[in-house]
Amino acid sequence: MKGRSLAELSAGLRGREFSSVELTRHLLGRVAAAQPTLNALVCITADLALAQAQAADREIAAGRAGPLTGVPIIHKDIFCTDGVQTSCGSRMLAGFIAPYDATVVAKLRSAGMVMLGKANMDEFAMGSSNETSFFGPVRNPWDLARVPGGSSGGSAAAVAARLAPAATATDTGGSIRQPAALCGVTGIKPTYGRVSRYGMIAFASSLDQGGIITVSAEDAAIILGAMAGFDPRDSTSVDRPVPDYRTALDRPVAGLRIGLLKEFFEKGLEPDIERHVRAALEVYRRLGAVVKEVSLPSIGLSVPAYYVVAPAECSSNLARFDGVRFGHRCQDPRDLADLYRRSRGEGFGAEVKRRIITGTYVLSAGYYDAYYLKAQRVRQLIATDFERAFAEVDVIMGPTTPTTAFELGAKTADPVTMYLNDIYTIGANLAGLPAMSIPCGFAAGLPVGLQLIGPHFSEERLLGAAHAYQRETDWHRRVPPGYE
Secondary structure, three states, X not given: OOOOOHHHHHHHHHOOOOOHHHHHHHHHHHHHHHHHHHOOEEXXXXXXXXXXXHHHHHHHHOOOOOOOOOOEEEEEOOEOEOOEEOOOOOHHHOOOEOOXXXXXHHHXXXXXXXXXXXXXXXXXXXXXXXXXXOOOOOOEOOEOOEOOOOXXXXXXXXXXXXXXOEEEEEEOOOOOHHHXXXXXXXXXXXXXXXXXXXOEOOOOOOOOEEEEEEOOHHHHHHHHHHHOOOOOOOOOOOOOOOOOOOOOOOOOOOOOEEEEEHHHHOOOOOHHHHHHHHHHHHHHHHOOOEEEXXXXXXXXXXXXXXXXXXXXXXXXXXXXXXXXOOOOOOOOOOOHHHHHHHHHHHHOOHHHHHHHHHHHHHHOOOOHHHHHHHHHHHHHHHHHHHHHHHOOOOEEXXXXXXXXXXXXXXXXXXXXXXXXXXXXXXXXXHHOOOEEEEEEEEEOOEEEEEEEEOOOOOHHHHHXXXXXXXHHOOHHHOOOOOOO
């Protein structure tokens, strides 16, 4: 069981090499041992996991097992889980027990997966380092003094430390790809609308997208096939058939047209990261792919556009947490205004308050046209740039992050510097495109991520290209020292 990928664990379960109960007990032991240092989870559902594992073993014995039956998973604490705490990493929802499953959770449970617990995260998914969580920061298993990235840092750290073969995650401006890069694992953000957002607590509704963090592209393909699909309960869900992502993995990459994004290599990129990314592109060239430079003239505007659109939607979505209907309620309020003021003041952390205030400002009378409407126009420019680029190439590649994992506390005092850590990932969210990050090397002992971006609904292409690279390299199989 030790060190196996999800695909290998699935094969071992079906081959009766071990049972789901044995596998689950093994991973629960790893979780318990790692939790005091990594802080990757906010709750561990041991009893539920063992009950689900026992049910999975019965399905396997009866010959009714699918590829995910009995395989453990950790869910990001932004997904509602029936009967289990869903906190979004916030005091505002600490102790909230969801009365239903998010669609993603329900689909994976139906596929036979076993939930080990809920992953720690930046509060309401607002952060790039997993330091804004009410439950304390997550630590990077490659260096406990460094961040794992955010907001899905708990998911990425758990998979990197092999506490679980997979973890659900969400991506609003890079929150799957950035922590995947900093922790040396594989993460995919599907096309907006490909995976249901029902039961996924909203941060910025036009940007949020659920996805998965795994060891390999093959593992991601297996799980994405079970997660994706139309959901009538989500008005943004796209009614489009879901391909068999796993069978498409072995398509050759010879002739694949790869766009090297010019703007990602101009300034701010650490030299060691550039070196590893360019070396990865040489692997693709050797496999027969064609690499050419492409340009997205408006991509430099993605960060300012995002930090108008996302806070505006955050301000609207989080208005419901008022101490009356949802969330934390202050003690002994004097009147209704005091109830609102203290409940929200006590329940939300500093970063969430910062974004709510920013969003309320840009939506206010006299500023809507000057800021929010202008940001939406810039968003369209970025989407148009991507369309032009994909007329020339099949996939765009470049670095996922400008730096490797930085030290805990290094950027908390400067929000703008923190926001710039997502500079390479935000564009795909603004355009609603699928994108993923895969490990491509190490710089000073810390993982480096290669980002792949494709046209809408090109997840097959991205997963196939990532799988081709991972068959030629072993970066994705590297495990942090002490977690082997």
